[in-house]
Amino acid sequence: xxxxxxxxxxxxxxxxxxxxxxxxxxxxxxxxxxxxxxxxxxxxxxxxxxxxxxxxxxxxxxxxxxxxxxxxxxxxxxxxxxxxxxxxxxxxxxxxxxxxxxxxxxxxxxxxxxxxxxxxxxxxxxxxxxxxxxxxxxxxxxxxxxxxxxxxxxxxxxxxxxxxxxxxxxxxxxxxxxxxxxxxxxxxxxxxxxxxxxxxxxxxxxxxxxxxxxxxxxxxxxxxxxxxxxxxxxxxxxxxxxxxxxxxxxxxxxxxxxxxxxxxxxxxxxxxxxxxxxxxxxxxxxxxxxxxxxxxxxxxxxxxxxxxxxxxxxxxxxxx
Amino acid sequence: xxxxxxxxxxxxxxxxxxxxxxxxxxxxxxxxxxxxxxxxxxxxxxxxxxxxxxxxxxxxxxxxxxxxxxxxxxxxxxxxxxxxxxxxxxxxxxxxxxxxxxxxxxxxxxxxxxxxxxxxxxxxxxxxxxxxxxxxxxxxxx
Numbered sequence: 001x002x003x004x005x006x007x008x009x010x011x012x013x014x015x016x017x018x019x020x021x022x023x024x025x026x027x028x029x030x031x032x033x034x035x036x037x038x039x040x041x042x043x044x045x046x047x048x049x050x051x052x053x054x055x056x057x058x059x060x061x062x063x064x065x066x067x068x069x070x071x072x073x074x075x076x077x078x079x080x081x082x083x084x085x086x087x088x089x090x091x092x093x094x095x096x097x098x099x100x101x102x103x104x105x106x107x108x109x110x111x112x113x114x115x116x117x118x119x120x121x122x123x124x125x126x127x128x129x130x131x132x133x134x135x136x137x138x139x140x141x142x143x144x145x146x147x148x149x150x151x152x153x154x155x156x157x158x159x160x161x162x163x164x165x166x167x168x169x170x171x172x173x174x175x176x177x178x179x180x181x182x183x184x185x186x187x188x189x190x191x192x193x194x195x196x197x198x199x200x201x202x203x204x205x206x207x208x209x210x211x212x213x214x215x216x217x218x219x220x221x222x223x224x225x226x227x228x229x230x231x232x233x234x235x236x237x238x239x240x241x242x243x244x245x246x247x248x249x250x251x252x253x254x255x256x257x258x259x260x261x262x263x264x265x266x267x268x269x270x271x272x273x274x275x276x277x278x279x280x281x282x283x284x285x286x287x288x289x290x291x292x293x294x295x296x297x298x299x300x301x302x303x304x305x306x307x308x309x310x311x312x313x314x315x316x317x318x319x320x
Numbered sequence: 321x322x323x324x325x326x327x328x329x330x331x332x333x334x335x336x337x338x339x340x341x342x343x344x345x346x347x348x349x350x351x352x353x354x355x356x357x358x359x360x361x362x363x364x365x366x367x368x369x370x371x372x373x374x375x376x377x378x379x380x381x382x383x384x385x386x387x388x389x390x391x392x393x394x395x396x397x398x399x400x401x402x403x404x405x406x407x408x409x410x411x412x413x414x415x416x417x418x419x420x421x422x423x424x425x426x427x428x429x430x431x432x433x434x435x436x437x438x439x440x441x442x443x444x445x446x447x448x449x450x451x452x453x454x455x456x457x458x459x460x461x462x
Contacts, residue, residue: 013374014404087354091350091359092358095372095376099368102371115325
């Protein structure tokens with residue numbers, strides 16, 4: 001296990017992909033490799049791409065990867081697709097649209113299933129970002145599942161958040177306002193050659209102008225069209241690339257990056273605490289069959305969850 | 321701790337656009353089998369398939385061939401997967417339009433662990449996958 005972290009730092013694809021798998025599967029002991037790489041991370045620019053299902057996130061991601069490769073940057077991609085709440089199965093299909101990068105040594109493309117996480121990404125995303133960062137990727141793109149209004153967890157991980165919209169949502173824009181519409185650093189109106197793009201552009205631009213500016217960053221609203229015309233499409237995505245780089249520079253110049261990193265770091269520490277403190281207790285209760293008994297007690301209304309939790313807390317206080 | 325979810329890559333290679341079977345299987349593995357399925361899409365090169373298997377750290381690779389080139393594709397894919405191995409070679413399974421004697425031949429030379437014939441039920445493929453992984457075919461992922 002010890003050498004796994006070292007190999008990841010050396011950029012070894014095999015080790016990195018296995019490490020991410022182990023993180024996803026929550027294999028005990030995986031944190032040893034993470035301990036090795038954690039202090040070496042923090043160099044990559046992390047970009048989140050989010051939007052409704054079918055908005056064109058994967059196709060955009062594919063072209064963004066191409067743009068950055070043209071600029072001689074290495075890229076990591078974490079593409080998240082939903083896990084079935086019923087069977088636990090998932091169909092990970094984002095790769096199909098990014099096949100041309102499959103063999104590129106400068107690109108590490110990885111699919112993740114949400115596995116029950118509700119925020120539009122998977123629990124392993126945060127750690128997956130660290131792994132790709134440790135491999136030395138310059139830019140890391142996280143593509144969320146197709147989201148609704150409230151799946152905004154990407155803001156805890158990305159430095160730059162891109163919200164992809166498509167024409168035809170019309171009136172729903174109002175409804176979307178809280179939540180998803182608040183997290184964008186950059187808006188993309190995709191499929192802008194479709195009917196309704198102009199009015200959507202107007203609505204979003206108006207909304208952006210009304211919103212409180214985040215410390216001087218004027219949220220751009222960019223149009224991307226003509227996926228059928230590769231050259232035009234590449235040009236408009238390259239313009240998106242420019243804006244993303246502008247945003248990164250802005251974050252660095254205004255010293256705002258640290259604020260975003262702080263949020264992520266706090267969330268991660270929270271998780272690590274949870275894993276180190278609560279998880280062993282839960283495992284212990286489960287293993288002894290005590291958990292079942294306590295649930296039974298609660299079902300019979302013999303006691304209440306607060307009393308039981310307080311008892312458990314006292315019992316384990318000096319044990320973990 | 322929960323059982324490790326099974327992760328499978330389903331692939332089509334070369335000039336072969338018969339994909340109904342593989343799409344039904346993808347759905348079956350996901351819905352009935354509770355597996356994580358990556359579908360490569362059509363017209364992949366074997367190199368792309370191998371690179372995807374590596375980057376996704378999958379447990380198994382399923383290659384389905386309907387264009388008669390199975391005697392070339394399976395050995396070459398196995399070779400590529402073995403070449404990038406450092407402890408784990410995902411077992412290859414498959415199906416498609418492959419005559420019985422060729423199925424036996426491919427299995428005998430070890431380039432495919434199992435090749436299913438026409439009419440195989442999704443349920444029996446799921447059962448086979450579970451059995452192969454439980455038996456530790458291909459080695460431990462960790």
